[in-house]
Amino acid sequence: MRRLGxxxxxxxxxxxxxxxxxxxxxxxxxxxxxxxxxAEVRTDPKAISDRLPKLGGxxxxxxxxxxxxxxxxxxxxxxxxxxxxxxxxxxRVTQLLAAAGKWSPEAPAGFxxxxxxxxxxxxxxxxxxxxxxxxxxxxxxxxxxxxxxEHAVYFDVINPPSPKSVVESVG
Numbered sequence: 336m337r338r339l340g341x342x343x344x345x346x347x348x349x350x351x352x353x354x355x356x357x358x359x360x361x362x363x364x365x366x367x368x369x370x371x372x373x374a375e376v377r378t379d380p381k382a383i384s385d386r387l388p389k390l391g392g393x394x395x396x397x398x399x400x401x402x403x404x405x406x407x408x409x410x411x412x413x414x415x416x417x418x419x420x421x422x423x424x425x426x427r428v429t430q431l432l433a434a435a436g437k438w439s440p441e442a443p444a445g446f447x448x449x450x451x452x453x454x455x456x457x458x459x460x461x462x463x464x465x466x467x468x469x470x471x472x473x474x475x476x477x478x479x480x481x482x483x484x485e486h487a488v489y490f491d492v493i494n495p496p497s498p499k500s501v502v503e504s505v506g
């Protein structure tokens with residue numbers, strides 16, 4: 336019994352240390368669930384259309400960038416993650432849906448609440464892995480979800496190419 340008493344202190348200290356190390360390491364701590372610290376919401380559509388030219392056909396966008404991985408093991412410390420919404424013209428929605436053969440009903444996970452209070456991950460969203468590859472050309476990681484009713488595309492991309500590298504790869 337006396338030996339148990341001597342071990343209790345170090346055991347309690349170890350548990351408290353582990354609890355402190357893992358605090359904030361789960362969902363809501365900057366992972367892909369969108370509940371991380373607030374990021375600046377940007378509204379320049381040209382910055383997105385320059386980096387994601389295959390989306391095209393939009394004049395309004397709301398997006399955010401996170402430069403650190405915030406617990407996301409998919410990206411490293413010098414990578415950045417851009418997530419946002421671009422509102423498309425009616426014709427462009429039709430064109431994008433035709434660009435990939437198979438679309439499945441699927442809402443984006445972890446939709447950042449600050450992007451648009453009227454648009455969230457519920458509703459008429461569809462996703463296509465074929466379309467993801469069409470937009471990224473397998474040069475970077477990206478997921479794209481189209482909301483047919485709202486004429487919006489949600490994007491979640493890691494390190495999309497800068498406008499200069501986009502021009503170099505096209506030219």
